[in-house]
Structures are given as C-alpha cells and as structure tokens.
Amino acid sequence: MHKVFISGSMRIKNINQDVLARIDNIINSGFHVLVGDADGVDTSIQTYLLEKHANSVLVYCAGDQPRNNIGKWKTNNIATNHSKGTRAFFTAKDLKMAEDCDYGLMIWDTKSTGTLSNAIELLKRGKKSLVFINKEKKFLKVKTVNDLETLISYMSETALTKADKKISLMSSIESFKNEQSSLF
Template structure:
C-alpha cells in the first residue's frame, strides 16, 4: 500500500485549495499517510485530513506524546539522541517519515529549511516529492537534482543564504548529484548514522581511476562524513563542533578536497562524531590473460 509523507512549513497555517484537493485525492485513493505533529502546516494538514475523514493516518512525534493530533490517530514515537527541543531532536521524526513513505507532498513557503530538507531526504531515499510552492500557487515535482535546483530557484537571495548557513544547501545539492551518478546508485548502500563501512566510494569530482588505495579510502570516509552531516542536517559550524575540527576544515570536506585530509584525521573525525569505522581487507583481483 502506498504511503505518502505530507508536511509543510511552520509559517503556513492555511492550506491552499489546490493542496486540500490533492490531500482529498490521496484520502480517496485509500493511501496511508504519515504526518508530523508541529504547529503551522502540520496541524493544518491534520485538520484537512480530519475534514476528509481520513482513517489511515499515523502521526509521528519525537518524545513521549505528539504536540498536535487533532483526530487521535495512531502515534509513531521516534527516539532521538539529540538534545530535546533542538533542531536535530525534531528532525529525527522527519528522517523516519521519509524512510517509511513512498513519496512526499510538501507545502513550502520558499524559505523553510525544514521542508526543503524533507524534499532532499526523500531524494536521498530515491523518492520524489510533489511540492506546492506557496509563492506561485502551483506544484513542482522534484525527482532528481535538476528538479531540486528548479525548486530552490524560487528562494530569495536572503533565504538562500540562510539555507546555506543552516543546512549547507550547496553541499546537499552536490551530494544529490554525486549519488545520482555514482556507480552504486540504487544498490541500497546507504550508510547508517552509527556505522561507516568501507564501500566503493562516490568519489569527489576530482577523483580518477589512477588514485592510490589510500586516496580511495580517504574519499570513501569523506563521503561517509558528508552523508552524516546531511542526515543530521548540520550547518558547517555545527558539524565542526561535532567532528572536533574548525569550520574551514568542514568546508574543505564538503568540497571534496581529499588531498587535504590524512586517513588518520578522517578516522578521528568519525570517532569523535560517534561513528564506527570498519575496514575490510581482501586479496586484490588477479587478471589473467
């Protein structure tokens, strides 16, 4: 059964009729719906679902009980290790909704980094989003990097700068592009936040087949660290604190400057962030001919 993740910006307290009509179609199709518990769009979405007598709804919350659950639907509680009340604390439920859904319906005010992060996370899960852009009162479908870039084009320069500061937007778009064309795309080889395994890396743009094994290992670790930053929705300054380095080092990391990092430094960064590095060694392939 199809599951739809419906969410939106906290600044939006009233849904446009086009959004309400789309929600009605989702309910009429007997799809499962997952929705958050925040004020603003989440509550408006819940009220709309209640109005259409939606039954297959699950409200996701971080903590013991949801902040809003207008129809007393079943609740999915998400455990977060982040400090209560912080951005990372509430983001945990959004990540889980993205994982547990088939696609997203988002209502965006062209500046909310939370809603934008949901779209990006769905892309990372190889799932598309239909985004209602409140500015022009119409839908945009985001299923790849080009769609994401088209979406962020609706942002003002100020909103774009804020998104860069809060979530490292440029790096996130670059990561989507990198994953889109990596050799192991679709192989479900996503790294968990607790384990970093050696894998064939989605190498930075400057990587080449002639790289040494050391460089390949460093590239793989850098990719894993960037994925951790993206999943935790950390700004560069926040990531610097998590990894125990300076912000310029995080900037070098997100830009894929593999030559500036030693293997031991990357392992230490992963360990400082609470990640575990596992190394597998095997015989090299022998070519006979």
C-alpha cells in the same frame, strides 16, 4: 498500500485548495497519510484530515508526546538522543517519515529549511516528492537534482544563504551531482 508523507512550513496556516484537492485524492485512493505534529501545515493538514474523516493517518512525533494530534490517531513516537526542542530532536521524526513513506507532498513557503530538508531526504532515498510552492501557487515535482535546483531558484538570496548555513544545501546538491556523474 502507498504511504504519503505530508509536511510543510510552520508559517503556513491556510492550505491552498489545489493542495486540498490532492489530499482528497490521497484519501479517496485509500493511501496512508504520514503527518508530523508541528504547528502550521501539520496541524492544518490534521484538521482537514479530521474533517474528511480520514482514518489511515499516522502522526509522527519526536519523544514521548505529540505536540498536536487533532484526530487522536495512532502515533509513531521516535526516540532520539538529541536535546528536547532542538532542530535535531524534531528532525529525527522527519527522517523516519522519509524512510517509511513512498512519496512526499510538501507545502513550502520558499524559506522553511525543514520542508526543504524533507524534499532533499526523499531525493536521497530515491523517492519523489511533489512540492507546492505556496507563494507561486504551483506544484513542482522533485525527482532529480535538476528539479531540486529549480525548486531552490524560488528562494530569495537571503533564504538561500540561511538554508546553506543551516542544512549545507549547496554541498547536498554537489553530492547529488557527483553521485549522478559517477554513474556514467
């Protein structure tokens, strides 16, 4: 059965109806949902899944205990040697979710480097993601480096600079381009 990694920005609390309709399709198709334990989108998605009585849900967390598990679903606790509470500590669970899923559904505020990193990680693994750009109220499929470049075009210059410093965004894009050009 297909597994969908749903994630998004911690700043987003209210999920758009178009995204909820996609989640309804995921539930109705019997797909497994992989969701994190953070505040923001993760808890909003968990709340919605509970309201919809979804039972094919697996909550991923770094360390021993999830920060949030609203539906008391099974958890996948990811061991990490990184210091508790650091970006690297929480990224460990995201990397595992990217590994375990078939597809991604991301809800993005055009600033969150965590959500952007998840889309990049899926792309590295040859997996597609559908990113809902919250400000624009539109979906964008990310399955190529060109799609990724279109996605980051929605970022402000300040957000783009911060993302490049935090997650080496531009070198990731160059790496994808070099990989593609070496194929030909």
